[in-house]
Amino acid sequence: MNSETELPFDYRIVRSRKRRTASLMIDKGRVEVRVPALADECWIDDWVRSKVDWVLPRLQRQTQALEQRGIDIRQGGRFFVNGRELELQWSRGRQSSVEVDDYRIEVRLSARVRRAESEAVREQLQQWMAQQAEQRLVPLCQALGRELGLKPSAVRIKNYRRKWGQCDTRGVITLNWRILHLDPALQRYILVHELCHLKEMNHSSAFWRLVSAHCPEYRESRRLLTETYPYLIW
Numbered sequence: 001m002n003s004e005t006e007l008p009f010d011y012r013i014v015r016s017r018k019r020r021t022a023s024l025m026i027d028k029g030r031v032e033v034r035v036p037a038l039a040d041e042c043w044i045d046d047w048v049r050s051k052v053d054w055v056l057p058r059l060q061r062q063t064q065a066l067e068q069r070g071i072d073i074r075q076g077g078r079f080f081v082n083g084r085e086l087e088l089q090w091s092r093g094r095q096s097s098v099e100v101d102d103y104r105i106e107v108r109l110s111a112r113v114r115r116a117e118s119e120a121v122r123e124q125l126q127q128w129m130a131q132q133a134e135q136r137l138v139p140l141c142q143a144l145g146r147e148l149g150l151k152p153s154a155v156r157i158k159n160y161r162r163k164w165g166q167c168d169t170r171g172v173i174t175l176n177w178r179i180l181h182l183d184p185a186l187q188r189y190i191l192v193h194e195l196c197h198l199k200e201m202n203h204s205s206a207f208w209r210l211v212s213a214h215c216p217e218y219r220e221s222r223r224l225l226t227e228t229y230p231y232l233i234w
């Protein structure tokens with residue numbers, strides 16, 4: 001039976017022939033319901049209604065994170081570097097550049113740029129972040145590796161939208177440049193996490209013991225990282 005009241009959120013239905021049961025996902029402030037191909041609309045609606053108490057607090061947490069940490073590419077908008085909130089400004093100049101002080105990040109767009117300014121600024125900021133990550137994150141990871149006695153065969157920078165980093169079986173650590181948005185303590189946790197994979201290629205209890213030896217506050221860091229997803233989606 002459908003009740004009269006409207007649900008306090010919208011959701012998207014994804015049907016799949018392989019699926020036999022329904023499941024709910026909340027991702028980046030959006031609710032998705034995955035159901036078997038032939039599931040009945042009314043049944044889906046009732047089922048989602050039965051999950052409201054589970055969905056709402058999670059959805060609110062994600063929406064709040066977006067309000068507090070969303071990167072906002074417009075004049076006077078918000079940007080984050082090393083966990084610090086900065087005001088974004090841009091102007092035209094002869095050469096393109098990015099400059100940061102304690103309160104502001106200023107992008108100089110080349111006078112030759114013809115596209116929509118906000119798109120050009122977005123691209124310039126992403127390139128700048130990737131360069132900064134090469135210059136700062138790579139040596140930081142190598143130094144930390146020496147300190148912990150865990151030596152990666154290489155450290156690389158990449159753009160990921162779903163993860164902060166990875167470590168492969170050849171010992172190559174790849175770091176997301178978006179790590180530079182985070183507070184330095186969280187940056188360190190991610191580097192320690194990936195370095196520990198050089199010894200433990202899994203998330204076993206032995207792995208977490210190793211992480212905890214080098215980063216005792218890792219539980220808190222993991223919790224805080226769940227609130228930083230807005231940095232992954234701009």
Ligand SMILES: [Zn+2]
Pocket residue numbers: 193197202203
């Ligand atoms: Zn891991």
